[in-house]
Amino acid sequence: MNWWQRDPNEPAAGADDKKSVPSGVFTQCDGCGEALVDGELQQQHGVCPACGHHHYLAARRRVELLLDPGSFVELGGAIEPLDPLAFEDTKRYQDRLRAARQGSGYSEAVLVGLGRLEGRAVALGVLVFEFIGGSMGSVMGERLARLFEAAAAQGCPAIVCSASGGARMQEGILSLMQMAKTTAVLARMKRRGLPFVSVLCHPTTGGVAASFAMLGDLHLAEPGALIGFAGPRVIEQTIRQTLPEGFQRAEFLLEHGMIDAIVPRRELRATLARLLGLLLDPPVEPAA
Numbered sequence: 001m002n003w004w005q006r007d008p009n010e011p012a013a014g015a016d017d018k019k020s021v022p023s024g025v026f027t028q029c030d031g032c033g034e035a036l037v038d039g040e041l042q043q044q045h046g047v048c049p050a051c052g053h054h055h056y057l058a059a060r061r062r063v064e065l066l067l068d069p070g071s072f073v074e075l076g077g078a079i080e081p082l083d084p085l086a087f088e089d090t091k092r093y094q095d096r097l098r099a100a101r102q103g104s105g106y107s108e109a110v111l112v113g114l115g116r117l118e119g120r121a122v123a124l125g126v127l128v129f130e131f132i133g134g135s136m137g138s139v140m141g142e143r144l145a146r147l148f149e150a151a152a153a154q155g156c157p158a159i160v161c162s163a164s165g166g167a168r169m170q171e172g173i174l175s176l177m178q179m180a181k182t183t184a185v186l187a188r189m190k191r192r193g194l195p196f197v198s199v200l201c202h203p204t205t206g207g208v209a210a211s212f213a214m215l216g217d218l219h220l221a222e223p224g225a226l227i228g229f230a231g232p233r234v235i236e237q238t239i240r241q242t243l244p245e246g247f248q249r250a251e252f253l254l255e256h257g258m259i260d261a262i263v264p265r266r267e268l269r270a271t272l273a274r275l276l277g278l279l280l281d282p283p284v285e286p287a288a
Contacts, residue, residue, distance in 0.1 A: 025037065025038060026038065027041055027055070029048045029050065029051065029053055029055075030053055030055065031048055031051040031052070031053025031224075032048065032050050032051035032053065034048065034050045034051070036048060036049075036050075041055065042061075045057060045061070045065055045265050045266065046061075046265065047264070047265050047266065052223065052264070053224065054201075054202065054222045054223055054224060054225075054264075054265055056129060056130075056163070056201075056202070057201075057265070058128075058130070059106065059110075059111040059126040059127070059128045060111070062126050062161055063111065063113075063115070063124065063126060065265070065268070065269060066117060066124065066159070066161075066268065066269050066272065067115040067116060067117055067122070067124060068115065068116040068117065068118065068119065071115040071116040072113050072114075072115040072124070073113050073114050073115065074111065074112070074113040075112050075113045075114065075143065075146050075147060075150060076112060076142065076143040076146045076147075077107065079108075079139050079142055079143060080107045080108060080139060081097055081108055081137050081138065081139040081171075083097070083170075084138075084171065084174060085170070085171065085172055085174075087170040087171070087172070089170075093170040093171075096132060096170065097132075100130075100131045100132050101131075103130065104128060104130040104131045106128045106130075106131050108128070108131060108137075108139045108140055108143065109127060109128045109129075109131040109132060109133075109134045109135055109136070109137070109140050109164070109168075110125055110126065110127050110128060110134075110140045110143050110144060111125070111126045111128060112124070112125040112126075112143045112144060112146065112147040113147075114150060114154065114156075117159075117269065117272060117273055117276070118269075118273040120156070120157075120273065120276060120277075120280075121154060121156040122151075122156055122157055122158070122159055122276070123147050123148070123150055123151035123154070123156055123157070123158040123159070124147075124158075124159050124160075124161075125143070125144055125147050125158070125159070125160040125161070126160075126161045127140075127160075127161065127162050127163050127164050127201075127208070129163040129164065129165075132168060133164065133165035133166075134162075134163050134164035134165060134208070135164060135165055135166060135167060135168035135169075135175075135206075136164060136166070136167050136168060136175060136178050136179075136206075136207050136208055137167075137168040137170075137171045137174070137175050137178070138171055138174045138175065138177075138178060140168075140178065141175075141177070141178025141181045141182050142181075144160070144178075144182045144185075144212065145181055145182060145185040147160075148182070148185045148186050148188070148189045148196075149185060149188075149189070151189050151194055152188060152189040152192050152194065155192070155194065156194065157194055157195045157196065157197065157276055157279070157280065158186075158189060158194065158195075158196045158197070159196075159197045159198075159199060159272060160196075160197075160198055160199065160212065160213070161199040161201055162198065162199065162200055162201060162204045162208050162209075162213040163201040163202060163203065163204060164203070164204060164205065164206060164207075164208035164209075164213075165203070165205055165206055166205055166206015166207045166208060166209075167179070167206055167207035167208075175207070176207065178207070178211075179207050179210060179211035179212075180211075182211055182212040183211050183212060183215060186212050186215055190217075195217045195218070195276070195279045195280070196215070196216050196217055197216055197217065197218045197220065197272060197275065197276070198212070198213050198214065198215070198216030198218070198219050198220070199220050199221070199222075199263075199268070199272075200213060200219060200220065200221040200222070200225055200227050200250070200259065201221075201222050201225055202222060202224060202225040202226055203225065203226040203227070204225065204226070204227045204228075205226065205227070205228055205229065205230070205231065206229060206230075209227060209228060209229055210229050217279070218260050218261075218275060218279075219258070219259040219260050220259070220260060220261050220262075220263045220268070220271070220272075221250035221253065221254070221259050221261075221262050221263070222250065222262070222263070222264070222265060222268075223250060223251070223262055223264060224249060224250060224251070225249065225250040226248055226249060227248055227249075227250060227253055227258075227259070228248040231248075232247055232248055250262050
């Protein structure tokens with residue numbers, strides 16, 4: 001039978017033999033649309049080999065990328081968020097927390113601890129975007145405060161990799177107070193003469209961007225990261241003007257002096273080690 005005479009309701013020949021592609025095998029690149037094998041994408045640390053687009057990288061994978069193997073010791077892991085306001089919108093906050101723990105594998109939206117970067121002691125924090133959008137609640141603020149306090153006590157620099165949608169509305173004013181809390185503790189650490197390097201990942205917005213994330217001695221960003229307080233759409237609706245092309249992207253901020261450098265993920269570890277060496281190592285005396 002010719003194709004134009006075939007009954008449209010009749011399944012095509014060999015249709016039953018066609019195998020579906022299993023889920024979790026391929027990821028479509030958000031930058032170029034290329035179908036990427038998940039295993040290969042993980043080997044590239046979430047960077048598309050075709051266009052260089054930086055996909056989200058899980059917190060523990062980022063710790064493995066930056067720190068010496070086996071050197072990371074977590075801080076504040078036993079502190080978990082509660083529901084002080086008994087908040088409920090379309091869901092109870094307790095239910096959202098439970099779902100976030102099960103879905104992300106983390107107990108809060110930040111992972112902090114002490115470790116070593118090419119042999120140098122560092123305090124490292126990584127925000128967990130898959131936990132309620134990396135939003136900052138009271139426990140995130142407490143964990144970051146303990147991180148900065150540990151850095152001051154150990155006399156080592158602090159690094160925080162941010163990816164957040166801002167403050168966590170379910171905790172109300174308790175969430176907003178974390179902006180002041182983290183800023184105050186960070187200032188005490190800086191008075192010890194210890195540097196803080198802020199790594200801005202996609203996206204870094206809201207109360208996180210308005211507090212510790214933009215108070216670094218150095219601000220590094222991953223390519224294409226969205227960085228700002230409110231999103232472009234909100235700003236356009238507020239001022240009723242069209243924003244410039246690429247507004248709030250890392251490249252735009254670098255051009256306008258808001259960040260110090262854009263560092264591809266593959267180069268981040270070496271760049272951090274080099275910068276910390278410049279900031280902390282004593283200068284070499286010139287030969288006589």
